[in-house]
Every structure is written in C-alpha cells, then in structure tokens.
Amino acid sequence: MPELPEVETVKETLKNFLIGQKIRKVIAPYPNIIKDDLDSFKDKIIGQQFNDILRYGKYLLFQLDDYVLVSHLRMEGKYFIRNSLKELSKHEHVIFELDNGKFLSYHDVRKFGTMELVFKGTEFQLESLSKLGFEANDENADVNIIYEKFRKANRPVKTVLLDQTVITGLGNIYVDETLFLTKIHPQEIASHLSFDEVSNLIKNARTILNKAIALGGTTIRTYQSSLGVDGRFQNELNVHTLVGKPCPVCSTEIIKIKVGGRGTYLCPNCQKRKEL
C-alpha cells in the first residue's frame, strides 16, 4: 500500500510527465472514484494545466490553474501514462487526455482511492487534510506536541502511529519497521511511553522514510509506483512480511499478530512489552 515514500516517488515521477500539460478530456469508466458530480468535475477541470504536484502525508495535490486535484491512492491506486486508449484494463477508472496526445490514467483494483477537486487555496479546509498531523519525515516536527498526543492515548502505540492526525505518512509497513528499530512492542499502550521513547520513534520513522524515499519506495503485494518502476526498499525490511524468518538482530523468529485489526510483524525478543 502506498505510504509516504511511495506517494513521494509517484509525485516525482509524474512531475516529469505532467508539468505544463493541459487536460483536454476526462474519461471515467468508474466515476465513483471522483467525489464530485462527474459533469461538474469535467466542466471545472477541462482546460486546466498541471503546474506542479505536491504531497501532504499520503495525499497527492495536483496544482492546476484554478483548482487543486486532491488524490489519495489508498490501498492500490496507481497512476501511469499511456500513449493511446488501446487495451484499457478494467481497473483503469479515470483517464485524463493531455495536450500532447498522451493520457494520465488512474488504475485501482480495489476502487478505494479518491479524487476531489477544490478551489486553489481551499484544499487545507477539507476535513481530510485539515486534521493531518506533522509529516512523518519533517525534521522540524514539534516532538512536544506529538508526545502530548501519545500521553493522552490509551491505545496501542501502533494504532497511534497509524493515526494520521498524530503524524501523517506512516502506513502498515513503515510502522512495523519503526517499532522494530525503536525496540517497542506494537501493543504497548501509547501513554506508557516516555518522552525519549516517543522522540526516538519519531526520529527512527524519519530515518526509515528518508531511506525508503531514496530507494524509490517499497514494492510488496500489489504496490508499484507509476510507469512500472519498482521500489527497492523491500530489500531493507527487517520484520514486515518476514514471519518465521530470523530477526536480523537476535535471530529470534519473527512473529505475526493482529493489532487494531492490522497484520503486524515483530521480533518478540527485541520488542518486549513493559512490566506493569
């Protein structure tokens, strides 16, 4: 599933293809991806030019002339460029025809992704964007504010790290890796962590995310960035997906449990819960 590094990779890849291109036409075989009414979406977006692409958390923000197209890939969304409309897949749900005759196509097997068009400058008033916390790789993030949220949370630390209103950008993969590196059990109650532990979590998350960005993200299951380019961070994973394999630190077998309904990988020796 695309998390911060994957969305960042998609953003950078797409910028090369899209900046300066105008949207000529929209084809939407499955318009439910688009939150607005399709006709008004088309009315507004046709003729608009891609001027830039930004990322906030896991959201892509396509900067147009008068609007911002806010796009979330959720589990399996991907963008790619196609040269013609030949042999469309049944999973291509929204296709933008560009000035240069090429097409930007949104592909999403599970149809979980969303697109929303808003007036430029109003995007951060959206419920979804307005509540997001600090970027998980922001070196200027205020750890005091983050720690306060941990201190008040009687939920497992993994659940809090996945809560995008605390910090934004982490998903299931990078949370497991961050907890492993910090030697914290995913079911530890967030309010039981010390300031230093929270501080280390944030620091380690940043380190992992920046390394993953440098490697083009992680390719597991169905994620690949646009244009068929695979990431390489999957070779760096320590625990995620590695159930039954030896822990790279202590060789104990990695186990898989459920935390907040999510598959969770950890080393039961390196990541122990605190004594109460």
Place this chain on the structure above:
DNA sequence: ATCTATGCCTGGTGGC
C-alpha cells in the same frame, strides 16, 4: 472526547 466496529472493494488463497 476517545475509542472501536463497519463498509467500501476485488483478487488471491486455502479448504473441501
């Protein structure tokens, strides 16, 4: 105010 459960979706997998 906090937290948990459910729905959205489809393809892949394992059991019979």
Place this chain on the structure above:
DNA sequence: TGCCACCAGGCATAGA
C-alpha cells in the same frame, strides 16, 4: 476443477 469463506487494509462514518 469449482465453489466458497476469508483475508489484505486507509480512511470515513456510525456507534459505544
């Protein structure tokens, strides 16, 4: 081989 139940999970929403 075919059928079916079940799993994967980010986020919005409803409910406790």
